[in-house]
Amino acid sequence: MKITNEMRLEFLSKSQNEAFARVVVAAFAAQLDPTLEEIADIKTAVSEAVTNAIIHAYDQNPGYVEIIGQLFDNGIIVQVIDRGKGIKDVKEAMQPLYTSKPELERSGMGFTVMETFMDEIEVISSLGEGTKVTMVKYIKNSNRTEKPR
Amino acid sequence: MLDIISHRQGDTLIVSIKGELDHHTAEIARDRLDSLLEDKSLKNMVVDLSHLKFMDSSGIGVFIGRYKKLSERMGKLGAYGLNNHIRKIWEISGLHRIIDIYDNLEESLNGIQEV
Ligand SMILES: Nc1ncnc2c1ncn2[C@@H]1O[C@H](COP(=O)(O)OP(=O)(O)O)[C@@H](O)[C@H]1O
Ligand SMILES: [Mg+2]
Numbered sequence: 001m002k003i004t005n006e007m008r009l010e011f012l013s014k015s016q017n018e019a020f021a022r023v024v025v026a027a028f029a030a031q032l033d034p035t036l037e038e039i040a041d042i043k044t045a046v047s048e049a050v051t052n053a054i055i056h057a058y059d060q061n062p063g064y065v066e067i068i069g070q071l072f073d074n075g076i077i078v079q080v081i082d083r084g085k086g087i088k089d090v091k092e093a094m095q096p097l098y099t100s101k102p103e104l105e106r107s108g109m110g111f112t113v114m115e116t117f118m119d120e121i122e123v124i125s126s127l128g129e130g131t132k133v134t135m136v137k138y139i140k141n142s143n144r145t146e147k148p149r
Numbered sequence: 150m151l152d153i154i155s156h157r158q159g160d161t162l163i164v165s166i167k168g169e170l171d172h173h174t175a176e177i178a179r180d181r182l183d184s185l186l187e188d189k190s191l192k193n194m195v196v197d198l199s200h201l202k203f204m205d206s207s208g209i210g211v212f213i214g215r216y217k218k219l220s221e222r223m224g225k226l227g228a229y230g231l232n233n234h235i236r237k238i239w240e241i242s243g244l245h246r247i248i249d250i251y252d253n254l255e256e257s258l259n260g261i262q263e264v
Pocket of ligand 1: 048052053056057058082084085086087093094098099100101106107108109110111112131206
């Protein structure tokens with residue numbers, strides 16, 4: 001796939017930034033003319049990945065969360081990157097209902113939501129170094145090439 | 150970002166949750182709902198989600214937590230006004246299996262008071 005546009009965003013791991021991050025990615029994805037449902041799917045998945053970076057990766061020491069968004073002809077790639085504590089066992093972490101913080105009323109459904117709402121997801125993590133979540137969403141009727149401005 | 154407006158009808162608390170429910174606002178929602186539920190004469194709760202524009206998995210914990218609280222006093226939790234996006238989150242998380250979803254307030258009140 002050929003990348004047609006790209007954006008990068010970096011912000012401090014504060015919960016106030018969860019809404020900011022998902023709105024920015026949604027605004028970027030809007031260039032592909034997605035449906036309202038596709039926008040809601042992207043927003044939700046980004047919110048999950050960013051929240052995880054804030055509450056799990058940087059739970060002890062705050063740090064920066066980075067988002068890279070890339071558009072291609074019929075979709076968007078979103079990478080959410082942290083340099084926090086990392087995940088010991090990614091496969092276990094991605095199981096529905098698995099959470100390491102049940103005392104905070106976490107549901108353990110974050111990764112399941114990302115998997116359901118996006119078309120592809122890949123999680124790369126190493127302990128003490130951080131985590132990168134890469135998600136792809138195909139936009140069914142993206143037609144911006146027919147509408148040059 | 151999040152607004153909670155409530156009134157009571159008999160022993161049921163009717164709560165309208167407006168705005169966006171994510172990890173940041175979940176703490177606000179949890180605190181507000183729990184302080185409202187400190188009134189032990191309240192048995193059931195109906196949440197009106199028709200003005201809830203966004204919810205992610207952080208919201209699931211908020212509803213499961215309040216459901217457990219109400220269950221302890223033999224009460225019920227019902228919901229209405231879910232848009233398609235929020236309905237999807239409820240379905241993948243299984244929330245719809247423990248919290249009854251209705252079309253409107255009247256149906257919710259009838260449903261919740263049935264034994
Ligand atoms: N960026 C991250 N850094 C470290 N741990 C993470 C990260 N993302 C997820 N995890 C781990 O994976 C688990 C499951 O994540 P998730 O499905 O979103 O559930 P929840 O956030 O409700 O715990 C978390 O409880 C945490 O242990
Ligand atoms: Mg999560």
